[in-house]
Amino acid sequence: MTIREIIFQATAQLEGAGIPSARLDAEVLLAFCLNSDRLELMKNPEKLLDNAEQTSFCAFIARRLRHEPVAYITGRKAFWSFTLEVNNDVLIPRPDTEVIVEEALAVLNAHPVDQPRILDIGTGSGAIALALASEVPGAQITATDISDMALAVAKKNALALGRDQQVTFLQGNLFTPAHGTFDLIVSNPPYISAGEYETLPAGVKDFEPRVALFAGKSGLEFYENLVYQAKDYLKEKGWLLLEIGGKQSREVRNLLEMTEFYDSIDVRADYAGLSRVIKGRRK
The missing domain is CATH 3.40.50.150 (Vaccinia Virus protein VP39)
Structure with missing residues (x-):
């Protein structure tokens, strides 16, 4: 799955949970997961994530879906x-x-x-x-x-x-x-x-x-x-x-x-x- 695809998927999940900052949260959490920043995500939307990166990111999104603040997820x-x-x-x-x-x-x-x-x-x-x-x-x-x-x-x-x-x-x-x-x-x-x-x-x-x-x-x-x-x-x-x-x-x-x-x-x-x-x- 590419950066673009996984952000799109996560944003839809977060919006479905009523989280108003869905897109921003998805980008911040993916950047944290990849030890990168949001600008790098935007510059490389077609980059493929490996299985470990996808698993880690999905765990972060699962926490956010329970309304845990992004700051506590990233620390x-x-x-x-x-x-x-x-x-x-x-x-x-x-x-x-x-x-x-x-x-x-x-x-x-x-x-x-x-x-x-x-x-x-x-x-x-x-x-x-x-x-x-x-x-x-x-x-x-x-x-x-x-x-x-x-x-x-x-x-x-x-x-x-x-x-x-x-x-x-x-x-x-x-x-x-x-x-x-x-x-x-x-x-x-x-x-x-x-x-x-x-x-x-x-x-x-x-x-x-x-x-x-x-x-x-x-x-x-x-x-x-x-x-x-x-x-x-x-x-x-x-x-x-x-x-x-x-x-x-x-x-x-x-x-x-x-x-x-x-x-x-x-x-x-x-x-x-x-x-x-x-x-x-x-x-």
Whole structure:
């Protein structure tokens, strides 16, 4: 079977299973199977696959037909300017999360600090912490997570990217393992409400870690804790940046305002126009 034929066949199977990105997924998985890239597939559509390659690819497609995310099948996900190792112990990094990295860099550029101390709460795969480490070489970064298994993934990514000396990973809930005060605190916390969780796509609900998604009945549980506790870990004029759900900006803004510990509160939209990051500065 040629590259063209097997992609056509796999795309039809995936479309039949209701997977909207069927063609893209088929191409990505075949490229991974062949240790190649999508461009090479397009350049060589008549290349024949041997039996071992066909068997391996069909196994990948079978997993995708069960709605397992492509990133978990390949074990990798592109984020910022690098590729991270991922598995089902960590949330798959989304392009939307790059917005909090952009906003953090904008804050540091507008309010320069020599060797800023940065805290990343709920680091997961290490995506945000490692992106900031790559852009702010002098930063001293601490990244926490409640999951030992997630931290194992994050540490492996840090080592692969040569950032293991710049980022310190600590296990514990929210601020529990953190020490001292920070110029910048960032977090992409769980923010899915109970009602929303039940309606998540199968590829999310059945495969990604519940602990990284579910945030109680209202979806605000972690924001309430982060906003109130962060004040004790921020330096004066330090910044708190939180990724938020597209419909949560009003509620999280209210939390920040009610504490009376923050000013310069503002919301940044993602590239789809949805509210994605809220920030506040410690008074």
